Amino acid sequence: xxxxxxxxxxxxxxxxxxxxxxxxxxxxxxxxxxxxxxxxxxxxxxxxxxxxxxxxxxxxxxxxxxxxxxxxxxxxxxxxxxxxxxxxxxxxxxxxxxxxxxxxxxxxxxxxxxxxxxxxxxxxxxxxxxxxxxxxxxxxxxxxxxxxxxxxxxxxxxxxxxxxxxxxxxxxxxxxxxxxxxxxxxxxxxxxxxxxxxxxxxxxxxxxxxxxxxxxxxxxxxxxxxxxxxxxxxxxxxxxxxxxxxxxxxxxxxxxxxxxxxxxxxxxxxxxxxxxxxxxxxxxxxxxxxxxxxxxxxxxxxxxxxxxxxxxxxxxxxxxxxxxxxxxxxxxxxxxxxxxxxxxxxxxxxxxxxxxxxxxxxxxxxxxxxxxxxxxxxx
Amino acid sequence: xxxxxxxxxxxxxxxxxxxxxxxxxxxxxxxxxxxxxxxxxxxxxxxxxxxxxxxxxxxxxxxxxxxxxxxxxxxxxxxxxxxxxxxxxxxxxxxxxxxxxxxxxxxxxxxxxxxxxxxxxxxxxxxxxxxxxxxxxxxxxxxxxxxxxxxxxxxxxxxxxxxxxxxxxxxxxxxxxxxxxxxxxxxxxxxxxxxxxxxxxxxxxxxxxx
Numbered sequence: 001x002x003x004x005x006x007x008x009x010x011x012x013x014x015x016x017x018x019x020x021x022x023x024x025x026x027x028x029x030x031x032x033x034x035x036x037x038x039x040x041x042x043x044x045x046x047x048x049x050x051x052x053x054x055x056x057x058x059x060x061x062x063x064x065x066x067x068x069x070x071x072x073x074x075x076x077x078x079x080x081x082x083x084x085x086x087x088x089x090x091x092x093x094x095x096x097x098x099x100x101x102x103x104x105x106x107x108x109x110x111x112x113x114x115x116x117x118x119x120x121x122x123x124x125x126x127x128x129x130x131x132x133x134x135x136x137x138x139x140x141x142x143x144x145x146x147x148x149x150x151x152x153x154x155x156x157x158x159x160x161x162x163x164x165x166x167x168x169x170x171x172x173x174x175x176x177x178x179x180x181x182x183x184x185x186x187x188x189x190x191x192x193x194x195x196x197x198x199x200x201x202x203x204x205x206x207x208x209x210x211x212x213x214x215x216x217x218x219x220x221x222x223x224x225x226x227x228x229x230x231x232x233x234x235x236x237x238x239x240x241x242x243x244x245x246x247x248x249x250x251x252x253x254x255x256x257x258x259x260x261x262x263x264x265x266x267x268x269x270x271x272x273x274x275x276x277x278x279x280x281x282x283x284x285x286x287x288x289x290x291x292x293x294x295x296x297x298x299x300x301x302x303x304x305x306x307x308x309x310x311x312x313x314x315x316x317x318x319x320x321x322x323x324x325x326x327x328x329x330x331x332x333x334x335x336x337x338x339x340x341x342x343x344x345x346x347x348x349x350x351x352x353x354x355x356x357x358x359x360x361x362x363x364x365x366x367x368x369x370x371x372x373x374x375x376x377x378x379x
Numbered sequence: 380x381x382x383x384x385x386x387x388x389x390x391x392x393x394x395x396x397x398x399x400x401x402x403x404x405x406x407x408x409x410x411x412x413x414x415x416x417x418x419x420x421x422x423x424x425x426x427x428x429x430x431x432x433x434x435x436x437x438x439x440x441x442x443x444x445x446x447x448x449x450x451x452x453x454x455x456x457x458x459x460x461x462x463x464x465x466x467x468x469x470x471x472x473x474x475x476x477x478x479x480x481x482x483x484x485x486x487x488x489x490x491x492x493x494x495x496x497x498x499x500x501x502x503x504x505x506x507x508x509x510x511x512x513x514x515x516x517x518x519x520x521x522x523x524x525x526x527x528x529x530x531x532x533x534x535x536x537x538x539x540x541x542x543x544x545x546x547x548x549x550x551x552x553x554x555x556x557x558x559x560x561x562x563x564x565x566x567x568x569x570x571x572x573x574x575x576x577x578x579x580x581x582x583x584x585x586x587x588x589x
Binding site for chain 2: 313335339343370372375
């Protein structure tokens with residue numbers, strides 16, 4: 001385990017673009033503007049602007065990757081991997097992370113105010129895609145003076161953004177590091193997302209997404225999170241974490257109260273989640289994930305054509321017990337890159353923790369991230 | 380740091396890999412099947428500017444390759460090879476791995492499809508030491524080159540240098556270069572010119588399609 005110091009006290013910043021009369025044209029054809037992004041940066045951009053690393057966050061993540069916010073006792077979501085002397089070394093790299101559009105963690109999304117009406121967007125917010133999220137990040141980097149990235153790094157939905165980055169801007173980065181992800185959202189993953197969305201939409205407090213002035217659909221969102229959490233764990237990790245343990249020991253209560261530890265864990269996760277996340281944002285981001293498909297099996301797909309000309313080096317990492325984005329999905333991506341003659345590395349890391357593994361401390365993951373970034377050469 | 384690395388990587392290189400490395404041209408594209416911890420690939424990168432890729436099935440070895448900034452795919456050489464396009468590499472190296480291949484003929488054919496040249500090295504199962512062990516001990520031989528017992532050996536195919544020459548006519552493929560050697564300590568090797576199939580413990584071949 002690394003015990004290096006953290007990046008310390010950090011704060012989230014904001015960047016807005018596409019002010020009228022300009023707009024950002026989304027994949028759906030809808031014009032959106034102005035567009036706001038919450039972001040954080042760590043480390044220093046060097047004078048050649050050649051040490052920038054973009055980190056992309058997962059479904060319910062935010063721009064706060066590392067360090068501490070004023071008054072917080074918990075660090076950012078990937079503090080173990082990002083910081084001085086850590087695998088994504090902020091002494092060497094200038095690290096940027098932005099909250100995706102459609103989210104509720106500071107970027108514009110259904111829970112932000114529609115400047116045209118002065119009211120919450122709710123379901124009037126246009127549907128966004130992973131490519132839209134990436135296009136917005138591109139604008140942020142322009143604003144920060146970054147025209148070439150040393151690497152784009154991310155896991156899960158963040159990994160989808162990473163792959164989309166390579167497909168949308170194949171000449172803008174030296175390294176592409178995608179963890180526990182897929183180039184095509186599977187029907188199984190879509191199915192789980194749909195159950196989660198239905199849970200939110202069937203909460204009477206959801207009221208077609210127009211709930212910001214009243215009671216929120218907490219129950220629906222909590223159940224959605226519980227479903228999500230099941231897909232982030234694994235059979236093995238549930239055995240290890242909970243087994244069949246009962247909360248109060250002794251025998252069965254012969255009732256429907258929360259008895260098993262695993263039930264209690266899911267309830268706790270659901271409850272915690274509604275305090276920090278917005279139900280509509282959950283609908284939008286899961287939809288973006290479901291739409292994600294680089295269509296790499298098709299020789300005419302724009303993504304495949306873009307990947308055919310990139311000089312970036314790729315590293316894909318999967319985890320043995322991840323059944324949400326199983327290893328075969330990373331391998332499919334590896335096979336496409338092999339066919340295209342690209343520089344690709346792949347490692348399947350043995351881990352019991354299911355999809356969550358990419359977020360947890362793992363000496364092998366530390367080593368490969370550090371090594372891969374260290375082998376990349378400036379822009 | 381680069382100079383230090385270079386010296387270290389040459390010193391650590393196994394005798395057969397030094398010869399393999401000497402056969403590879405600067406700036407070429409190399410696929411190393413069963414690359415282990417990446418010693419050959421790192422040496423080739425650092426001294427010859429080679430663009431290398433390894434295939435390795437052991438997770439820790441894969442991690443160790445990536446840690447050195449090398450490109451490597453975690454997988455099985457038999458299943459990974461068909462995914463590469465024709466002539467994707469200048470050289471495909473199979474060092475001390477052929478004797479572990481389930482279907483060596485398919486492996487060789489795939490090597491020569493994805494690369495212009497194949498470089499194969501393997502221990503000679505008919506060298507004098509092994510013949511004597513067989514004749515006098517009555518046990519299946521155990522040597523420095525083949526250090527396993529019958530029950531734990533990964534080597535499911537044992538062959539001699541002459542077997543490989545005969546095999547080249549059967550597949551067929553052309554042998555363009557060959558060297559029979561004995562390791563002589565500190566990563567060095569002594570070339571055996573007289574009666575190699577009896578007196579050399581190791582063979583290294585450069586092959587190509589016919």
